Amino acid sequence: MQRALSGAARIGARMAEEAAKRSAARAAVEQHVRGGHVVGIGSGSTVVFAVERLSEKVKSENLKIICVPTSFQARQLILEHGLTLSDLDRHPELDVAIDGADEVDSKLTCIKGGGGCLTQEKIVASCAKRFIVVADYRKRSSELGQQWKKGVPIEVVPMAYVPVGRTIAARFGGTADLRMAVSKAGPVVTDNGNFILDWKFDRKHDWQVVNTQITLIPGVVETGLFIGMAEKAYFGMQDGSVATQEPGDQKN
Numbered sequence: 001m002q003r004a005l006s007g008a009a010r011i012g013a014r015m016a017e018e019a020a021k022r023s024a025a026r027a028a029v030e031q032h033v034r035g036g037h038v039v040g041i042g043s044g045s046t047v048v049f050a051v052e053r054l055s056e057k058v059k060s061e062n063l064k065i066i067c068v069p070t071s072f073q074a075r076q077l078i079l080e081h082g083l084t085l086s087d088l089d090r091h092p093e094l095d096v097a098i099d100g101a102d103e104v105d106s107k108l109t110c111i112k113g114g115g116g117c118l119t120q121e122k123i124v125a126s127c128a129k130r131f132i133v134v135a136d137y138r139k140r141s142s143e144l145g146q147q148w149k150k151g152v153p154i155e156v157v158p159m160a161y162v163p164v165g166r167t168i169a170a171r172f173g174g175t176a177d178l179r180m181a182v183s184k185a186g187p188v189v190t191d192n193g194n195f196i197l198d199w200k201f202d203r204k205h206d207w208q209v210v211n212t213q214i215t216l217i218p219g220v221v222e223t224g225l226f227i228g229m230a231e232k233a234y235f236g237m238q239d240g241s242v243a244t245q246e247p248g249d250q251k252n
């Protein structure tokens with residue numbers, strides 16, 4: 001009986017999370033995408049709902065929208081939904097990029113890269129006039145590390161993963177572990193052919209300083225710290241509402 005109840009509770013929690021992702025993603029598309037826009041398409045499970053809404057909107061309102069993907073997954077999503085696929089060669093300036101996050105603090109500093117797509121996500125976000133984050137209530141925190149316990153993802157050139165991991169641990173504490181694949185022997189290999197280190201930090205940091213210093217370590221391609229990039233975040237809440245947050249707000 002106990003097991004059945006906890007199973008039901010797990011299913012209920014999962015359904016609430018999916019509903020929250022969906023409502024956040026749909027609200028962001030409603031508010032930020034217009035006909036003629038070039039839109040950056042993020043990666044992960046929340047963005048799937050944004051692409052679904054985008055596709056509905058394009059069909060029902062006969063809009064011309066161009067989509068720039070941040071990963072192989074995003075590219076597939078764009079194609080599967082019959083949206084127009086482009087790239088940064090043809091569209092280096094985007095009107096808006098919509099993406100998920102693993103954690104978002106009260107200043108909208110994000111940890112991204114739980115899905116390993118952080119480098120292309122950061123490049124595309126940096127090319128957009130507006131970077132909009134969509135997430136469920138579990139991702140919202142006042143300080144990074146409160147919710148997301150898997151660390152900051154850092155993409156590294158494969159031959160450098162050991163020295164980079166040692167340097168990060170020595171300079172900033174914590175551990176930087178090579179992310180291992182689940183249905184493949186060996187490490188996760190990113191869309192760019194690199195490895196991911198998950199840096200589990202063990203203290204508070206000035207993220208701007210740490211991000212700059214980690215980025216300067218030879219072999220580091222990019223970090224999953226997105227600082228000063230997000231203009232607005234949409235959080236799907238447990239009660240079905242959508243909360244928004246901007247960098248100036250201190251709601252947490």
Ligand SMILES: O=C(CO)[C@H](O)[C@H](O)COP(=O)(O)O
Binds near residue numbers: 043045099115
């Ligand atoms: O950064 C990402 C992938 O690299 C994702 O946006 C992040 O992991 C959130 O994913 P999800 O929407 O599945 O929770």
